[in-house]
Amino acid sequence: DTGVSQNPRHKITKRGQNVTFRCDPISEHNRLYWYRQTLGQGPEFLTYFQNEAQLEKSRLLSDRFSAERPKGSFSTLEIQRTEQGDSAMYLCASSSLTEGARETQYFGPGTRLLVL
Amino acid sequence: AQKITQTQPGMFVQEKEAVTLDCTYDTSDQSYGLFWYKQPSSGEMIFLIYQGSYDEQNATEGRYSLNFQKARKSANLVISASQLGDSAMYFCAMREGRYSSASKIIFGSGTRLSIRP
Numbered sequence: 384d385t386g387v388s389q390n391p392r393h394k395i396t397k398r399g400q401n402v403t404f405r406c407d408p409i410s411e412h413n414r415l416y417w418y419r420q421t422l423g424q425g426p427e428f429l430t431y432f433q434n435e436a437q438l439e440k441s442r443l444l445s446d447r448f449s450a451e452r453p454k455g456s457f458s459t460l461e462i463q464r465t466e467q468g469d470s471a472m473y474l475c476a477s478s479s480l481t482e483g484a485r486e487t488q489y490f491g492p493g494t495r496l497l498v499l
Numbered sequence: 500a501q502k503i504t505q506t507q508p509g510m511f512v513q514e515k516e517a518v519t520l521d522c523t524y525d526t527s528d529q530s531y532g533l534f535w536y537k538q539p540s541s542g543e544m545i546f547l548i549y550q551g552s553y554d555e556q557n558a559t560e561g562r563y564s565l566n567f568q569k570a571r572k573s574a575n576l577v578i579s580a581s582q583l584g585d586s587a588m589y590f591c592a593m594r595e596g597r598y599s600s601a602s603k604i605i606f607g608s609g610t611r612l613s614i615r616p
Contacts, residue, residue, distance in 0.1 A: 384605075401561060425503075425590050425606030426544070439603065472542055478602070484551055487534070488604060490544035 384437045385409060387491035389475050396465055396495045403461045404494045408477030411446075415458050416488060417450055418474040419443065426474055432458060472496075500528065503591050503607035511613050512581050520567070520576040521612050522591030528552075529593050533574040534604065535565065546571040547589075550574055579610075588612045 396402050408415045414433050416468055418426035429448070430440045433498045434455040444450075447465075452458040472495050476488040506522045524533065535547040535597040550565045552557045558565040566575040578585055591607040 428603040492543045
Protein backbone atom coordinates (compact mmCIF):
# COMPACT_ATOMS: atom_id res chain seq x y z
CA ASP A 384 0.00 0.00 0.00
CA THR A 385 1.57 3.28 -1.06
CA GLY A 386 -0.98 5.66 0.45
CA VAL A 387 -0.65 7.90 3.50
CA SER A 388 -0.51 5.92 6.73
CA GLN A 389 -1.16 7.08 10.28
CA ASN A 390 -0.52 5.46 13.62
CA PRO A 391 -2.14 4.77 15.92
CA ARG A 392 -5.62 4.65 14.43
CA HIS A 393 -7.24 5.12 17.82
CA LYS A 394 -5.96 6.58 21.05
CA ILE A 395 -7.69 6.89 24.41
CA THR A 396 -5.89 8.90 27.06
CA LYS A 397 -6.56 10.61 30.33
CA ARG A 398 -6.65 14.36 30.66
CA GLY A 399 -3.19 15.75 31.31
CA GLN A 400 -1.28 13.00 29.52
CA ASN A 401 0.89 13.55 26.46
CA VAL A 402 0.17 11.82 23.17
CA THR A 403 2.11 11.50 19.94
CA PHE A 404 0.80 10.61 16.51
CA ARG A 405 2.79 9.56 13.48
CA CYS A 406 2.13 10.15 9.79
CA ASP A 407 3.96 8.52 6.89
CA PRO A 408 3.22 10.36 3.65
CA ILE A 409 3.14 9.01 0.14
CA SER A 410 6.69 8.32 -0.90
CA GLU A 411 8.44 11.37 -2.39
CA HIS A 412 5.62 13.76 -1.53
CA ASN A 413 7.37 16.89 -0.31
CA ARG A 414 4.40 18.53 1.38
CA LEU A 415 2.73 17.18 4.50
CA TYR A 416 -0.28 18.60 6.33
CA TRP A 417 -2.07 18.08 9.62
CA TYR A 418 -5.78 18.74 10.06
CA ARG A 419 -8.18 18.30 12.93
CA GLN A 420 -11.78 17.23 12.48
CA THR A 421 -14.42 17.36 15.19
CA LEU A 422 -17.75 15.59 14.98
CA GLY A 423 -20.05 16.96 12.32
CA GLN A 424 -17.50 19.42 10.94
CA GLY A 425 -15.10 19.56 8.05
CA PRO A 426 -11.37 19.23 8.70
CA GLU A 427 -9.57 22.33 9.95
CA PHE A 428 -6.00 23.11 8.98
CA LEU A 429 -3.38 22.89 11.73
CA THR A 430 0.02 23.08 10.07
CA TYR A 431 2.03 22.07 7.06
CA PHE A 432 5.57 21.18 6.06
CA GLN A 433 7.45 21.51 2.85
CA ASN A 434 10.24 18.97 3.16
CA GLU A 435 11.46 19.45 6.75
CA ALA A 436 10.46 23.11 7.06
CA GLN A 437 7.27 23.97 8.92
CA LEU A 438 5.88 26.78 6.79
CA GLU A 439 2.54 27.62 8.34
CA LYS A 440 0.76 27.10 11.65
CA SER A 441 -2.88 27.76 12.40
CA ARG A 442 -4.10 29.66 15.45
CA LEU A 443 -5.68 26.34 16.42
CA LEU A 444 -2.19 25.03 17.10
CA SER A 445 -1.75 26.12 20.71
CA ASP A 446 1.58 25.93 22.51
CA ARG A 447 0.60 22.47 23.76
CA PHE A 448 0.83 21.20 20.19
CA SER A 449 4.07 20.59 18.37
CA ALA A 450 4.73 19.01 15.00
CA GLU A 451 7.97 17.86 13.46
CA ARG A 452 9.20 16.41 10.22
CA PRO A 453 12.87 15.96 10.97
CA LYS A 454 14.09 14.31 7.78
CA GLY A 455 11.44 15.48 5.41
CA SER A 456 9.75 12.10 5.41
CA PHE A 457 7.44 11.04 8.26
CA SER A 458 5.96 13.56 10.68
CA THR A 459 4.88 13.48 14.31
CA LEU A 460 2.23 15.54 16.06
CA GLU A 461 2.52 15.75 19.83
CA ILE A 462 -0.11 17.09 22.19
CA GLN A 463 1.08 17.85 25.69
CA ARG A 464 -1.18 18.01 28.75
CA THR A 465 -4.20 16.85 26.79
CA GLU A 466 -7.60 18.38 27.46
CA GLN A 467 -11.05 16.97 26.74
CA GLY A 468 -11.44 19.56 24.00
CA ASP A 469 -8.59 17.90 22.14
CA SER A 470 -10.81 14.91 21.40
CA ALA A 471 -11.07 14.78 17.62
CA MET A 472 -9.91 13.00 14.49
CA TYR A 473 -6.40 14.07 13.48
CA LEU A 474 -5.86 13.76 9.76
CA CYS A 475 -2.61 13.82 7.87
CA ALA A 476 -2.32 14.52 4.15
CA SER A 477 0.50 14.75 1.65
CA SER A 478 0.99 16.26 -1.77
CA SER A 479 3.63 16.86 -4.38
CA LEU A 480 4.70 20.17 -5.83
CA THR A 481 5.48 18.37 -9.07
CA GLU A 482 1.73 18.22 -9.76
CA GLY A 483 1.87 21.95 -10.30
CA ALA A 484 -1.41 23.79 -10.26
CA ARG A 485 -3.31 20.52 -9.87
CA GLU A 486 -1.55 19.71 -6.58
CA THR A 487 -3.92 17.46 -4.65
CA GLN A 488 -3.77 16.48 -1.01
CA TYR A 489 -4.19 12.78 -0.32
CA PHE A 490 -5.32 11.90 3.16
CA GLY A 491 -4.51 9.12 5.56
CA PRO A 492 -7.09 7.18 7.60
CA GLY A 493 -6.71 9.50 10.59
CA THR A 494 -6.04 9.03 14.29
CA ARG A 495 -9.12 9.25 16.47
CA LEU A 496 -8.26 10.71 19.87
CA LEU A 497 -10.49 10.48 22.92
CA VAL A 498 -9.44 12.34 26.05
CA LEU A 499 -11.23 11.17 29.19
CA ALA B 500 -16.38 34.96 6.79
CA GLN B 501 -17.31 31.47 5.71
CA LYS B 502 -15.36 30.52 2.63
CA ILE B 503 -17.10 27.31 1.64
CA THR B 504 -20.83 26.84 2.04
CA GLN B 505 -22.63 23.54 1.73
CA THR B 506 -26.30 24.17 2.36
CA GLN B 507 -27.49 20.56 2.35
CA PRO B 508 -26.69 18.85 5.68
CA GLY B 509 -28.22 15.60 4.46
CA MET B 510 -29.71 14.08 1.34
CA PHE B 511 -31.52 10.84 0.52
CA VAL B 512 -31.42 9.52 -3.04
CA GLN B 513 -32.76 6.38 -4.66
CA GLU B 514 -30.14 3.99 -6.02
CA LYS B 515 -29.27 4.54 -9.70
CA GLU B 516 -30.54 8.11 -9.67
CA ALA B 517 -28.26 11.09 -10.25
CA VAL B 518 -27.60 13.47 -7.37
CA THR B 519 -26.24 17.01 -7.16
CA LEU B 520 -24.43 18.23 -4.06
CA ASP B 521 -24.27 22.00 -3.75
CA CYS B 522 -21.21 24.07 -2.96
CA THR B 523 -20.63 27.80 -3.08
CA TYR B 524 -17.38 29.52 -2.25
CA ASP B 525 -16.05 32.95 -1.49
CA THR B 526 -12.67 34.25 -2.53
CA SER B 527 -11.10 37.40 -3.92
CA ASP B 528 -8.24 35.48 -5.52
CA GLN B 529 -8.24 34.92 -9.26
CA SER B 530 -6.24 31.71 -8.89
CA TYR B 531 -7.73 28.95 -6.77
CA GLY B 532 -8.55 25.27 -6.82
CA LEU B 533 -11.73 23.46 -5.85
CA PHE B 534 -11.90 19.90 -4.58
CA TRP B 535 -14.47 17.36 -3.56
CA TYR B 536 -13.69 14.65 -1.03
CA LYS B 537 -15.72 11.67 0.14
CA GLN B 538 -15.53 10.50 3.75
CA PRO B 539 -17.11 7.11 4.49
CA SER B 540 -17.86 6.05 8.04
CA SER B 541 -14.33 4.63 8.29
CA GLY B 542 -13.07 8.23 8.42
CA GLU B 543 -10.62 8.38 5.52
CA MET B 544 -10.93 11.39 3.21
CA ILE B 545 -11.00 10.16 -0.38
CA PHE B 546 -10.18 12.61 -3.17
CA LEU B 547 -12.82 12.63 -5.90
CA ILE B 548 -12.33 15.51 -8.30
CA TYR B 549 -10.48 18.80 -8.86
CA GLN B 550 -11.39 21.98 -10.73
CA GLY B 551 -8.93 24.80 -11.31
CA SER B 552 -10.20 28.36 -11.50
CA TYR B 553 -8.71 28.76 -14.96
CA ASP B 554 -10.00 25.46 -16.32
CA GLU B 555 -12.38 26.18 -19.16
CA GLN B 556 -14.13 22.84 -19.06
CA ASN B 557 -15.95 21.22 -16.18
CA ALA B 558 -13.95 18.44 -14.58
CA THR B 559 -15.11 14.85 -14.88
CA GLU B 560 -13.85 11.67 -13.21
CA GLY B 561 -15.87 8.57 -14.00
CA ARG B 562 -19.32 8.98 -12.45
CA TYR B 563 -18.32 12.29 -10.87
CA SER B 564 -18.56 15.63 -12.60
CA LEU B 565 -18.18 19.14 -11.29
CA ASN B 566 -20.64 21.80 -12.43
CA PHE B 567 -18.38 24.85 -12.21
CA GLN B 568 -20.09 28.23 -12.53
CA LYS B 569 -17.36 30.76 -11.90
CA ALA B 570 -19.50 33.92 -12.02
CA ARG B 571 -21.86 32.45 -9.44
CA LYS B 572 -18.96 31.02 -7.41
CA SER B 573 -20.48 27.59 -7.31
CA ALA B 574 -18.90 24.19 -7.75
CA ASN B 575 -21.59 21.55 -7.47
CA LEU B 576 -20.72 17.85 -7.53
CA VAL B 577 -22.86 15.62 -9.71
CA ILE B 578 -22.85 11.88 -9.14
CA SER B 579 -24.48 9.91 -11.92
CA ALA B 580 -26.11 6.51 -11.43
CA SER B 581 -25.70 6.49 -7.66
CA GLN B 582 -24.68 3.29 -5.90
CA LEU B 583 -25.11 2.07 -2.33
CA GLY B 584 -21.40 2.55 -1.80
CA ASP B 585 -21.80 6.28 -2.46
CA SER B 586 -23.38 6.69 0.98
CA ALA B 587 -20.92 8.92 2.87
CA MET B 588 -20.12 12.49 3.88
CA TYR B 589 -19.05 14.70 1.01
CA PHE B 590 -16.89 17.75 1.52
CA CYS B 591 -16.30 20.64 -0.83
CA ALA B 592 -12.94 22.35 -0.33
CA MET B 593 -10.91 25.21 -1.74
CA ARG B 594 -7.25 26.12 -2.01
CA GLU B 595 -6.73 29.85 -2.44
CA GLY B 596 -3.86 31.46 -4.25
CA ARG B 597 -1.15 29.96 -6.36
CA TYR B 598 -0.22 26.41 -5.44
CA SER B 599 3.40 27.33 -4.93
CA SER B 600 2.73 29.79 -2.15
CA ALA B 601 -0.47 28.75 -0.44
CA SER B 602 -1.47 25.16 0.06
CA LYS B 603 -3.86 24.80 2.95
CA ILE B 604 -7.34 23.65 2.06
CA ILE B 605 -10.49 25.12 3.56
CA PHE B 606 -13.37 22.69 3.89
CA GLY B 607 -17.10 23.15 4.00
CA SER B 608 -19.26 21.56 6.67
CA GLY B 609 -20.19 18.64 4.47
CA THR B 610 -23.29 16.91 3.11
CA ARG B 611 -24.29 13.46 4.30
CA LEU B 612 -25.53 11.46 1.32
CA SER B 613 -27.60 8.34 1.89
CA ILE B 614 -28.49 6.06 -0.99
CA ARG B 615 -31.72 4.07 -0.68
CA PRO B 616 -31.84 0.59 -2.28
